Amino acid sequence: xxxxxxxxxxxxxxxxxxxxxxxxxxxxxxxxxxxxxxxxxxxxxxxxxxxxxxxxxxxxxxxxxxxxxxxxxxxxxxxxxxxxxxxxxxxxxxxxxxxxxxxxxxxxxxxxxxxxxxxxxxxxxxxxxxxxxxxxxxxxxxxxxxxxxxxxxxxxxxxxxxxxxxxxxxxxxxxxxxxxxxxxxxxxxxxxxxxxxxxxxxxxxxxxxxxxxxxxxxxxxxxxxxxxxxxxxxxxxxxxxxxxxxxxxxxxxxxxxxxxxxxxxxxxxxxxxxxxxxxxxxxxxxxxxxxxxxxxxxxxxxxxxxxxxxxxxxxxxxxxxxxxxxxxxxxxxxxxxxxxxxxxxxxxxxxxxxxxxxxxxxxxxxxxxxxxxxxxxxxxxxxxxxxxxxxxxxxxxxxxxxxxxxxxxxxxxxxxxxxxxxxxxxxxxxxxxxxxxxxxxxxxxxxxxxxxxxxxxxxxxxxxxxxxxxxxxxxxxxxxxxxxxxxxxxxxxxxxxxxxxxxxxxxxxxxxxxxxxxxxxxxxxxxxxxxxxxxxxxxxxxxxxxxxxxxxxxxxxxxxxxxxxxxxxxxxxxxxxxxxxxxxxxxxxxxxxxxxxxxxxxxxxxxxxxxxxxxxxxxxxxxxxxxxxxxxxxxxxxxxxxxxxxxxxxxxxxxxxxxxxxxxxxxxxxxxxxxxxxxxxxxxxxxxxxxxxxxxxxxxxxxxxxxxxxxxxxxxxxxxxxxxxxxxxxxxxxxxxxxxxxxxxxxxxxxxxxxxx
Amino acid sequence: xxxxxxxxxxxxxxxxxxxxxxxxxxxxxxxxxxxxxxxxxxxxxxxxxxxxxxxxxxxxxxxxxxxxxxxxxxxxxxxxxxxxxxxxxxxxxxxxxxxxxxxxxxxxxxxxxxxxxxxxxxxxxxxxxxxxxxxxxxxxxxxxxxxxxxxxxxxxxxxxxxxxxxxxxxxxxxxxxxxxxxxxx
Numbered sequence: 001x002x003x004x005x006x007x008x009x010x011x012x013x014x015x016x017x018x019x020x021x022x023x024x025x026x027x028x029x030x031x032x033x034x035x036x037x038x039x040x041x042x043x044x045x046x047x048x049x050x051x052x053x054x055x056x057x058x059x060x061x062x063x064x065x066x067x068x069x070x071x072x073x074x075x076x077x078x079x080x081x082x083x084x085x086x087x088x089x090x091x092x093x094x095x096x097x098x099x100x101x102x103x104x105x106x107x108x109x110x111x112x113x114x115x116x117x118x119x120x121x122x123x124x125x126x127x128x129x130x131x132x133x134x135x136x137x138x139x140x141x142x143x144x145x146x147x148x149x150x151x152x153x154x155x156x157x158x159x160x161x162x163x164x165x166x167x168x169x170x171x172x173x174x175x176x177x178x179x180x181x182x183x184x185x186x187x188x189x190x191x192x193x194x195x196x197x198x199x200x201x202x203x204x205x206x207x208x209x210x211x212x213x214x215x216x217x218x219x220x221x222x223x224x225x226x227x228x229x230x231x232x233x234x235x236x237x238x239x240x241x242x243x244x245x246x247x248x249x250x251x252x253x254x255x256x257x258x259x260x261x262x263x264x265x266x267x268x269x270x271x272x273x274x275x276x277x278x279x280x281x282x283x284x285x286x287x288x289x290x291x292x293x294x295x296x297x298x299x300x301x302x303x304x305x306x307x308x309x310x311x312x313x314x315x316x317x318x319x320x321x322x323x324x325x326x327x328x329x330x331x332x333x334x335x336x337x338x339x340x341x342x343x344x345x346x347x348x349x350x351x352x353x354x355x356x357x358x359x360x361x362x363x364x365x366x367x368x369x370x371x372x373x374x375x376x377x378x379x380x381x382x383x384x385x386x387x388x389x390x391x392x393x394x395x396x397x398x399x400x401x402x403x404x405x406x407x408x409x410x411x412x413x414x415x416x417x418x419x420x421x422x423x424x425x426x427x428x429x430x431x432x433x434x435x436x437x438x439x440x441x442x443x444x445x446x447x448x449x450x451x452x453x454x455x456x457x458x459x460x461x462x463x464x465x466x467x468x469x470x471x472x473x474x475x476x477x478x479x480x481x482x483x484x485x486x487x488x489x490x491x492x493x494x495x496x497x498x499x500x501x502x503x504x505x506x507x508x509x510x511x512x513x514x515x516x517x518x519x520x521x522x523x524x525x526x527x528x529x530x531x532x533x534x535x536x537x538x539x540x541x542x543x544x545x546x547x548x549x550x551x552x553x554x555x556x557x558x559x560x561x562x563x564x565x566x567x568x569x570x571x572x573x574x575x576x577x578x579x580x581x582x583x584x585x586x587x588x589x590x591x592x593x594x595x596x597x598x599x600x601x602x603x604x605x606x607x608x609x610x611x612x613x614x615x616x617x618x619x620x621x622x623x624x625x626x627x628x629x630x631x632x633x634x635x636x637x638x639x640x641x642x643x644x645x646x647x648x649x650x651x652x653x654x655x656x657x658x659x660x661x662x663x664x665x666x667x668x669x670x671x672x673x674x675x676x677x678x679x680x681x682x683x684x685x686x687x688x689x690x691x692x693x694x695x696x697x698x699x700x701x702x703x704x705x706x707x708x709x710x711x712x713x714x715x716x717x718x719x720x721x722x723x724x725x726x727x728x729x730x731x732x733x734x735x736x737x738x739x740x741x742x743x744x745x746x747x748x749x750x751x752x753x754x755x756x757x
Numbered sequence: 758x759x760x761x762x763x764x765x766x767x768x769x770x771x772x773x774x775x776x777x778x779x780x781x782x783x784x785x786x787x788x789x790x791x792x793x794x795x796x797x798x799x800x801x802x803x804x805x806x807x808x809x810x811x812x813x814x815x816x817x818x819x820x821x822x823x824x825x826x827x828x829x830x831x832x833x834x835x836x837x838x839x840x841x842x843x844x845x846x847x848x849x850x851x852x853x854x855x856x857x858x859x860x861x862x863x864x865x866x867x868x869x870x871x872x873x874x875x876x877x878x879x880x881x882x883x884x885x886x887x888x889x890x891x892x893x894x895x896x897x898x899x900x901x902x903x904x905x906x907x908x909x910x911x912x913x914x915x916x917x918x919x920x921x922x923x924x925x926x927x928x929x930x931x932x933x934x935x936x937x938x939x940x941x942x
Contacts, residue, residue, distance in 0.1 A: 006862040010901040013878045014788035018797055022787050025779050027801075028808045160765050163777060300768050659776070 075255040082112040088212035116174040123167035124612040140190035147185040160301035165614030165632040246271035249448035261321040266307040268314040274339040276315040283335040289328030323678040343369035350432040357385040387423030397443040470741035471698035479743040497525035498751025515748030539565040557602035572624040619664035653691025672708035709753040793836040840890030
């Protein structure tokens with residue numbers, strides 16, 4: 001007899017009623033990007049248990065921590081900062097084990113006197129043909145333990161990691177191994193990411209540590225001269241507007257590796273009246289000797305042990321510089337930061353004799369605390385009848401407040417920017433309630449500045465031709481202001497994918513490149529047009545769909561389903577290649593993907609590549625035999641070519657962006673693709689098919705540019721530009737002539753181009 | 758996939774970390790939100806809003822703790838708020854359904870006839886629609902997200918007795934609605 005759980009039944013109900021899988025990836029990405037670019041007031045929420053706040057306030061009263069004894073630190077890539085006061089031990093050699101098709105490679109292990117760090121990589125997490133059940137079943141979320149020779153077990157914690165469609169890396173930290181303990185075992189109760197099944201078998205990986213060899217790559221941590229960090233301009237005293245002074249900023253150290261510079265600094269308060277909460281990354285800037293702003297990325301995985309403190313009086317900072325800069329004196333500026341202030345303000349609220357769940361009381365209570373005026377608008381008894389939720393009106397420079405009832409025990413509470421509340425442990429108390437404001441997180445205005453001499457690095461080779469893109473925010477703006485007509489040679493028919501209002505589901509659209517004759521072909525995306533322009537194939541939630549443009553007749557491709565995507569019509573018009581997988585979840589999710597080819601009518605489907613990698617078809621070569629495809633991996637995407645007849649595979653080049661789309665120029669000499677610049681800026685490049693001669697075509701940060709596609713004559717690239725000043729919800733298109741760098745906005749066309757004939 | 762890496766990347770400002778989380782959890786999140794709000798557009802808005810909030814607060818999330826319960830709890834709360842707003846705009850209809858929730862689930866869990874199974878699913882969906890958003894939320898947490906009453910209490914920071922009470926209220930309401938249908942038929 002068939003058995004279903006209630007969860008399965010409800011899941012099927014929701015699935016049926018919704019009708020199809022909804023992919024919010026692009027709209028959420030867009031929301032996040034817009035959120036970043038708006039640079040609105042940052043309203044950070046820190047869920048703070050009342051007891052923690054109280055403890056922190058108490059800690060603020062403890063005198064400063066004694067200066068640490070001088071210790072010697074160094075930096076090892078992937079292992080982080082290690083202490084060299086005693087000899088280091090490292091993994092004798094990388095260890096690889098296989099669990100079915102899954103490979104686990106312990107790549108690095110380092111032991112210093114403070115910690116043991118382990119770096120390992122897991123790939124081929126999903127075997128060929130195996131479903132990615134991550135979305136529907138419980139999966140292992142355990143990290144391995146480290147077992148010592150006496151049987152004792154060390155628990156680890158995650159420092160950092162990376163993931164791609166079929167695997168991940170893990171950088172874990174455990175307590176330091178005893179000095180005599182060199183043979184230990186990494187114990188996996190289950191393998192993270194794998195479904196938890198009844199036949200789960202724990203496995204172990206023996207590790208051997210040895211004294212670090214003399215040639216181990218260890219970078220010294222270099223002390224900067226006595227910091228010239230300064231307290232904020234104008235922050236020397238209590239200010240009338242409630243700003244609190246007494247924070248200093250300094251850059252103390254840096255590490256110079258072969259390919260980057262890591263700066264270490266700290267913010268320190270000399271005041272007992274607040275603790276430093278955080279500094280927004282967007283509020284931190286580095287200007288080099290030429291006055292150019294250098295891209296920084298904050299690194300939470302490495303911390304200067306000497307700058308870290310748990311008393312809230314200092315905040316350790318680490319920033320990576322990946323790009324080029326002018327050697328010489330640079331200035332780091334922090335515009336403002338957020339601090340937590342203890343507050344003392346009380347008001348009494350009387351819920352009456354018989355408060356009801358959901359009942360609301362208008363309060364409009366104005367509180368004065370720490371120099372701020374805060375409004376408690378109203379309070380509502382929660383639906384359970386045992387907690388209160390307050391609606392707040394906070395000034396611009398206050399991110400959140402914490403309220404409590406000190407007279408009655410609570411399960412916990414929270415800070416909030418627009419609302420905050422708490423729940424009583426012993427039920428809702430009778431009688432009037434005295435509500436106490438315990439803490440405020442407020443903006444402390446700077447700026448704080450610190451200077452340093454940026455050293456020369458091996459990667460510091462500024463190259464104008466490589467750093468200057470054709471499409472920049474400036475050239476885009478200029479092109480918008482100086483509209484030009486479309487060159488006569490730019491012709492053809494586009495297929496676009498665009499999420500249309502009001503549902504924002506993707507539709508396949510056909511349009512002339514001039515913007516005229518725009519036709520909605522229906523729900524779906526990734527359309528590809530036949531060479532004779534008579535047919536279109538595209539993906540839908542029901543599978544691949546063939547559309548006869550002449551008759552308008554649609555025909556589902558038998559044997560395909562929602563896991564089939566990215567169809568590409570061959571240049572000879574005889575075949576269609578598409579990507580199949582992952583087996584569950586939206587396309588592009590975790591799991592393996594294979595390449596499948598079929599006849600143009602959908603018949604004779606044959607899997608041409610199925611190797612437990614996440615493969616994705618990208619473009620046909622003109623011989624209709626070779627295909628360019630990408631493989632997701634630890635460092636991004638590998639571009640490869642496969643011959644569909646012989647199965648021969650050739651490596652082309654690497655892209656540092658795992659979801660990169662790649663377009664092949666009509667003469668088959670150049671590829672156009674999306675890559676990431678330092679600071680996670682989206683860029684469009686072209687290069688030869690072996691990756692040589694890269695040319696930066698678009699870097700319009702903060703505007704995102706993606707999805708390059710070649711014109712039929714190979715002279716132009718068309719790409720999607722997310723300019724929210726033009727359209728909040730849709731990218732508009734831009735033409736860029738690769739040779740001349742000419743930019744032509746096509747604001748009448750929106751979406752992503754998936755075919756141009 | 759492992760969310761820890763995704764969250765770590767997100768904390769570093771790598772938006773692709775969000776992609777990983779979206780791809781992994783959006784389906785369940787949308788279905789959860791839909792079951793509570795009963796409107797697909799609202800459900801999408803709820804999930805989008807929740808992801809955006811997660812992104813804005815990610816630096817304070819402890820990546821060593823499981824992300825899914827935290828995230829789905831946020832979805833549930835946002836969906837409940839959205840449904841509460843909607844409730845004021847669209848009065849509940851007083852349609853009726855057969856069976857109790859447990860009985861419906863019991864039947865649905867073992868029925869082999871697909872037509873009958875589809876009918877039962879329709880009845881469950883209709884029955885859910887007669888509940889208040891709060892009651893629907895409790896049912897979704899208990900029967901869809903498979904949270905125990907203890908977990909529901911811990912997640913919502915309320916007393917276990919309150920959960921039991923809420924669950925019973927939801928069941929009773931359903932039973933009342935279903936009873937009407939039985940009498941009618």
